[in-house]
Amino acid sequence: MPELPEVETIKRGLASKIKGKIISSVLILDSGSINVSSKKFALAIKNAQIINIDRRAKILIIKLSNGFSLLAHLKMTGQMLFKPKFYSEAGFSFTEKTEKLKKYFQKPEFKHTRLVFFFKDGDALIFNDLRKFGYIKLVSQDKINEFTGKEKLGMEPLTNNFTIDRFKGILNKHPRRKIKQILTDQALIAGIGNIYSDEICAFADISPMRTAGKLSDMEANRLYQGIKEILLKAIGLRGTSVDNYLDVHGKQGGYAKNLLVYGREGEKCFNCNEEIKRVKIGGRSSYFCPICQR
DNA sequence: TATATTGTTACACC
DNA sequence: TGGTGTAACAATAT
Numbered sequence: 369m370p371e372l373p374e375v376e377t378i379k380r381g382l383a384s385k386i387k388g389k390i391i392s393s394v395l396i397l398d399s400g401s402i403n404v405s406s407k408k409f410a411l412a413i414k415n416a417q418i419i420n421i422d423r424r425a426k427i428l429i430i431k432l433s434n435g436f437s438l439l440a441h442l443k444m445t446g447q448m449l450f451k452p453k454f455y456s457e458a459g460f461s462f463t464e465k466t467e468k469l470k471k472y473f474q475k476p477e478f479k480h481t482r483l484v485f486f487f488k489d490g491d492a493l494i495f496n497d498l499r500k501f502g503y504i505k506l507v508s509q510d511k512i513n514e515f516t517g518k519e520k521l522g523m524e525p526l527t528n529n530f531t532i533d534r535f536k537g538i539l540n541k542h543p544r545r546k547i548k549q550i551l552t553d554q555a556l557i558a559g560i561g562n563i564y565s566d567e568i569c570a571f572a573d574i575s576p577m578r579t580a581g582k583l584s585d586m587e588a589n590r591l592y593q594g595i596k597e598i599l600l601k602a603i604g605l606r607g608t609s610v611d612n613y614l615d616v617h618g619k620q621g622g623y624a625k626n627l628l629v630y631g632r633e634g635e636k637c638f639n640c641n642e643e644i645k646r647v648k649i650g651g652r653s654s655y656f657c658p659i660c661q662r
Numbered sequence: 663t664a665t666a667t668t669g670t671t672a673c674a675c676c
Numbered sequence: 677t678g679g680t681g682t683a684a685c686a687a688t689a690t
Contacts, residue, residue: 445688499687561669652667
């Protein structure tokens with residue numbers, strides 16, 4: 369599941385690989401992945417240059433030279449794969465017919481390919497999405513704030529204005545909510561999902577079921593430290609691949625072997641050897657050590 | 663075939 | 677009313 373560290377890793381990969389490139393065409397294999405008609409989408413981005421790539425919460429913002437941006441959300445299973453020299457390797461010319469391209473993408477490895485961006489230099493960018501929950505939206509740049517405002521996104525946890533006081537303010541405002549739900553609530557703190565919320569609670573030795581109002585000052589400090597440290601460490605290792613997450617080079621993230629609890633139901637806690645338990649909180653699986661996390 | 667998966671939202675409830 | 681919880685939905689693999 370791409371969360372903040374995975375999306376940030378992809379953002380950096382895209383910045384180094386496609387920034388400055390000019391889009392020659394786009395192949396739309398699943399119109400359900402975009403927000404406007406295929407015709408409008410293709411026409412709008414043709415010949416546009418990639419200005420830069422940004423991230424807000426788990427959303428990638430690809431800024432184009434023509435006043436539009438592409439907002440990409442990978443949801444559970446989205447992938448962005450950079451394919452250098454795609455045209456020459458696939459044996460295509462720049463003016464290849466759509467039908468021939470579509471036929472080529474019927475190959476099994478492209479089963480979940482929804483969109484393909486072709487660049488003037490022959491490189492390509494592939495958007496895969498097994499579950500089809502993700503999207504790439506064409507949004508006018510003057511409407512991006514409107515869009516992210518509509519999504520009610522909270523603070524970016526790695527920015528300087530996400531201070532310990534701000535974090536405690538959030539806890540105080542929602543004293544009855546479980547800490548797991550606060551960490552994963554995108555309207556409060558943006559970018560933390562199921563994996564890292566469990567890992568942050570494990571780092572802080574706090575049960576994900578604890579309510580915010582009953583946390584001591586020290587416990588709140590530990591959670592805050594966990595948010596910063598774990599997200600930064602995960603970015604440093606290019607994310608966690610527990611499912612189908614890959615970076616733009618098609619490589620897995622390196623954080624999976626650092627997971628303390630996520631996905632380890634029935635396995636032993638590294639600290640006390642107790643079995644890791646799994647409970648549902650707000651309908652989501654949550655993993656924790658019942659001895660270490662109180 | 664029923665179930666599990668997560669991010670997001672719509673809606674019911676107190 | 678606003679804060680909270682829950683169910684529903686997206687589509688697919690197993």
